Amino acid sequence: MSRQHHLGELQLAIMRVLWSHGEATVAQVHKELGADRALTTIATMLTKMEKKGVVVHREEGRQxxxxxxxxEADVQRTMVASLTERLFEGDVSALVSHLITEQEIDVTELERLRELIERQRGLEG
Amino acid sequence: MSRQHHLGELQLAIMRVLWSHGEATVAQVHKELGADRALTTIATMLTKMEKKGVVVHREEGRQxxxxxxxxEADVQRTMVASLTERLFEGDVSALVSHLITEQEIDVTELERLRELIERQRGLEG
DNA sequence: CCGGTAATACGACCAAGGTAGTTGATGTCG
DNA sequence: CGACATCAACTACCTTGGTCGTATTACCGG
Known part of the structure; x- marks a missing residue:
């Protein structure tokens, strides 16, 4: 269940469509992703993803x-944890520091985050 | 220069050794990584990495x-940005939120981060 | 000088992600 | 009914990361 679901670029893009739409046909996913790849690329990928256990399908007519x-939250958790491990030796705070200082967050966002931290501190305190 | 340096698990592990040691021979890297893989695995990987432009070597005798x-900071930046893009539609704050609420940061760390945000807010005016 | 050791070079493989063409079945529309 | 469109299945490639075995070369100790 909570296996390391380590998804690639396209796979993640597809997952995002499914997460936001609930369900989707191959054609819908394809369209949603901008229709720049071939339709069969999406279809093949979905087949591989089903074999891997990250999606399931039902049949509706012949579609x-x-x-x-x-x-989504599980994938975020495992992938973020994995990156944290690989790049920051597992130090989550180091990653947060990096984000705050290196990755362009505007003042409004900073304020929002400050409040979030306050709230979280309340919960944990 | 600022190409998308998208490094794999082993590659990152090797890079971390090089970053922390400054320089290292194949044998040193191998040892540092626990010597569980074959030495040639490390050697091959380093060759591939040099071709890719992420490491360089000089010769010292035969070694x-x-x-x-x-x-390191550049790799962190590009890889974190890439993950943010893939998982949080580029919303850095969403990632920070995720980290704060979902990834186990203790109260002391939260306090440290709060201060960091204050300071950053000061810098950004 | 010679045999063993230590290092790199080279080639082989495998898995996974990504991309797509072709085929064959099945519907639909005129 | 028949031509055309749709859709999944299958097959095929290519690239990259990861893992090694073997060959070749150079050095070192006896």
Whole structure:
């Protein structure tokens, strides 16, 4: 269940469509992604993803309607944790520091984050 | 220069050794990584990495002494940005939120981060 | 000088992500 | 009914990361 779901670029893009739409056919996913790749690319990828266990499908007429079978928050958690491990030796705070100081967050956002931290500190305190 | 340096697991592990040691021979890297893989695996990887432009070497007798040719902060920046793009539609704050609420940061760290945000807010005016 | 050791060079493989063409079945529309 | 469009299945490639085995070369100790 909570296996390391380490998804590639296209796979993630597809997952995002499924997460936001709930369900989608190959054609819908394709369109949503800008229709720059071939339709079969999406279809092949979805097949591989189903084999891997990250999506499932039901049939509607002769079309397949796909649905994500893992939750977005779980994927975020495992992938962020993995990156944190690889780049910051597992130090989550180091990553947050990096984000705050190196990755362009405007003042309004900073204020929002400050409040978030306050709230979280309340919860943990 | 600022190409998307998208490094794999082993590559990152090797880079970390080089960043922290400044320079290292194949044998040193191998040892530092626990010597669980074959020595040639490290050697091959370093060759590939040099071709890719992320490390360079000089010769010392018969040995190659490798050195990183890209900075750690740059790799962090591009890889974090890439993940942010893929998982949070480029919304850095969303990632920070995720880290604060979902990834186990203790109260002391939260306080440290709060101060960091204050300071950054000062810098950005 | 000779045999073993230590290093790189080179080539082989495998898996996974990504991309797409072709085929064959099945519907639909005129 | 028949031509055309749609859709999944299958096959095929290519690239990159990762993992090694073997060959070749150079050095070092006896």
């Amino acid at each position: 397949f309607v796909y649905r994500a079978s893992i939750r | 190659f002494v490798y050195r990183a040719s890209i900075r």
